[in-house]
Amino acid sequence: MLSYNFYLITTGIIMKAFVMKKINETGIVDKEIPAGGSYEALIKTTTTLICTSDTHTVHGAIGERTNLTMGNEAVGTVYKIGDKVKNFKVGDRIVVGAITPDWGSVAAQMGHPSQSNGALGGWKYANIKNSSLADYFHVNDADANMAKIPDSVKDEEAVYAADMMSTGFMAAENAEIPLGGTTAVFDDRPVGLMAVAGSKMLGAASIILVETGPKRIELGKQFGADEIVDFRKVDTVDKIMELTSGKGVESSIEALGAEVTFQNAVKVTMPGGTI
């Protein structure tokens, strides 16, 4: 069995936690409040979200787990702080990334923190470590993996920065959109929508969103999409080539994870562009 509690010393004090008891079974249980080390923090949860990946996990996507506390994106206040944490103090209002890398690992040193200590090794919460659907949760490498929330930003706003915004924005950054370029975004679930918003902020002049749901199309336009390609009504590739006068787009962002969208992304990207 996976020992996802391996680096937590428990405190003996009891809190409530929403857990995956085993595959296809969840519940609220009593757990001990975790304890942290010198570089770590213990956070009192104020706002947290469930991610689609939480539901996948409960349904067995990554194998069996026992009494694993779920949750994906979290905001809270610092409850206890390690003696070597420099940038935070008890009471600070903070947001924690869904991905909490080991920053000293070889992969992080090579510029790929998400892959620290293993493929997707930066993904610990609700995978190999108890997460934020509990009264308190633990943060490793607190100086590196937490950010203070400005007074002007509410908890329920900040919580979206932990995964949806950061993942979508990074997709837009990796797309190397030239200033004034054209970007195609495949799928506009939260990450795709934030890839649209990120592309807009990074200087894309024209953003083509591939989507079919009316509500998502509405949101996509609101976040900056200039053109919508409804893959149920038209041929995606033909339509994007038509919209770009046969040139294709400079940058494609694949935000779904299916083979067909990857292939379409390749097909609509101009020679020399970025996928």
Added chain:
Amino acid sequence: MLSYNFYLITTGIIMKAFVMKKINETGIVDKEIPAGGSYEALIKTTTTLICTSDTHTVHGAIGERTNLTMGNEAVGTVYKIGDKVKNFKVGDRIVVGAITPDWGSVAAQMGHPSQSNGALGGWKYANIKNSSLADYFHVNDADANMAKIPDSVKDEEAVYAADMMSTGFMAAENAEIPLGGTTAVFDDRPVGLMAVAGSKMLGAASIILVETGPKRIELGKQFGADEIVDFRKVDTVDKIMELTSGKGVESSIEALGAEVTFQNAVKVTMPGGTI
């Protein structure tokens, strides 16, 4: 003497041209309309600008020139076109970059077209080649060095894309501004102002402009500057460090070319940032 006409066959047809006759002397003279080759274009000038560098050249900054046609940024219509030019036809309304690289040169192949065939070798107009302050002018490698102007853009707008916008925007691109980052721009003459505009479009959340002239400050704000540091009233470095809570900026853009601004750019950029 520099043979800046080396690759032009003249046509025998006369036009008017504004030239640098010699250092500190200009005038309007009769010149033959140039002729182009297979990959080249001959442009009928409609709109053109003088650059500060034109005045420097006339005052001797780059040495003696004889009857060199001046001009820096140009818009026109295609008058004659080489038989191997693929993307343009006679009558097209086009803008030409102030820098017209030799795209096959070693430097261009290495990603530095401005340095093609020599340091600043991409700078030909009003340097080693007759430029656009004439009825007609010549474009080398027409497919690579011209761009069509959309109908919605006027000549007098497009002409700013030839140098001020492209140079300022490239400065902003090279500054590797992280999404939401802070940028300091030193000097807001046209290139600096366009670096402000480019930084804004590329996702800078906070742009600090170092400037003193009231009109330029007004324009800088209009183009996206959030803070103005007037170097005549405050210590530039101290003020920028104060504005960034002692952290410095992620990216600095030096758009003046003086030693003091370079040094200040280094001083205000945070460790790990880009200058």
Added chain:
Amino acid sequence: MLSYNFYLITTGIIMKAFVMKKINETGIVDKEIPAGGSYEALIKTTTTLICTSDTHTVHGAIGERTNLTMGNEAVGTVYKIGDKVKNFKVGDRIVVGAITPDWGSVAAQMGHPSQSNGALGGWKYANIKNSSLADYFHVNDADANMAKIPDSVKDEEAVYAADMMSTGFMAAENAEIPLGGTTAVFDDRPVGLMAVAGSKMLGAASIILVETGPKRIELGKQFGADEIVDFRKVDTVDKIMELTSGKGVESSIEALGAEVTFQNAVKVTMPGGTI
């Protein structure tokens, strides 16, 4: 039908050429010696090679062709030279790349010359243009697409630089091998072998070659392979993981083009590495 002669003016002088007459039929025919333009060169062939891709083309891999002169890698002497070519003169001994990009194209300006004016648009010879299995052949953008051969290098050595060495070396460059890193090369046909040699020259401390043929294994070792993984005798992924103490390699080079080798390349590359 593809007009692969589109930019050649013929000279009326007859030469011999080895052509693909149509799919599955080749022969030697009389052809006119091509003529070049201002930036171009006409080369008298001295040494040339057939590539596997030539045989694929003859068997119909890229569609029908009519009397297309074949050949892939070529060395020759400059026979005629355009008036605007700066770096070469008649009589120079030169090598020409199998890929002859249009260096001013958008894709080349974006750093991807092989994709100039279309996907794989830099690949012209024996595709959309007559190649070097003839007494003479034509070179576009001669300054950019030819290189002089030093006296110390023989024709039959230089000809390997046109494709095998340049493609294999570029694979090694793109692999971003850290100094002292471990590289896995899948397949050691000529390009794979040159990827091994390139990895060695670029500082790889350990090169693992996946290969089965005894002769190729011998050559692979000669070019720098430290370990051989014979995919017919062992499980490729298991063996590479064992050779790297379970860590995987920093860089993988896939030089075959099959799905299984791509997947294995992903599997054996450490998190944070390059494929």
Added chain:
Amino acid sequence: MLSYNFYLITTGIIMKAFVMKKINETGIVDKEIPAGGSYEALIKTTTTLICTSDTHTVHGAIGERTNLTMGNEAVGTVYKIGDKVKNFKVGDRIVVGAITPDWGSVAAQMGHPSQSNGALGGWKYANIKNSSLADYFHVNDADANMAKIPDSVKDEEAVYAADMMSTGFMAAENAEIPLGGTTAVFDDRPVGLMAVAGSKMLGAASIILVETGPKRIELGKQFGADEIVDFRKVDTVDKIMELTSGKGVESSIEALGAEVTFQNAVKVTMPGGTI
């Protein structure tokens, strides 16, 4: 006063240490053996070196220090190890970098670990922290800042990897030497010599070393220099331009830190090259 002991809990056990007592005064004193935390290590010194920067420090280059243990490059065996260190155990023979970054800091996350938590913030030993000229020394972030020494490498060999080799090799990596390119290295003290060796390993075909001392010239040739430019006998820039047929070098490495060598590096690098 700088509190360079800030994160060390002392153990009460006494060892000998060679210290800078104050500016221009050194001596051997009794000190307590340091204690480490969860992610840290305590090393029993076996081999260590003095760097020129140690002598600069003693002479006041970075300001006053009191009883600061000196030393720059160190090899030792793990004496105590934190409970969260994964990759090392007591008794391991290890080498520690002269630079020991805080890998979670913003600068390290941005790819510049040497600048973590301040300009040159990665430089702690014999600057803001007691170093290795003592029986024992302390390592922060042990998993990230130590490396095991293979059995085939002796202590007195491994110790050169901690600064001279790693700094010189990184200079060569940053020089972006194209495979087969020409590199000029200014100065061949240890870091310069290792930049020569690194350039050789990274595929430079021709390495020009600017140096004057006969012994260093001998070593430079041994490490891979193809040409020596003795700046006391010839004009450095003229000679390098002559050696490169007027083209200049693709890459320059400035390893001295003087204004003249920086300017010469700029002058001899071809347009489009890297300095």
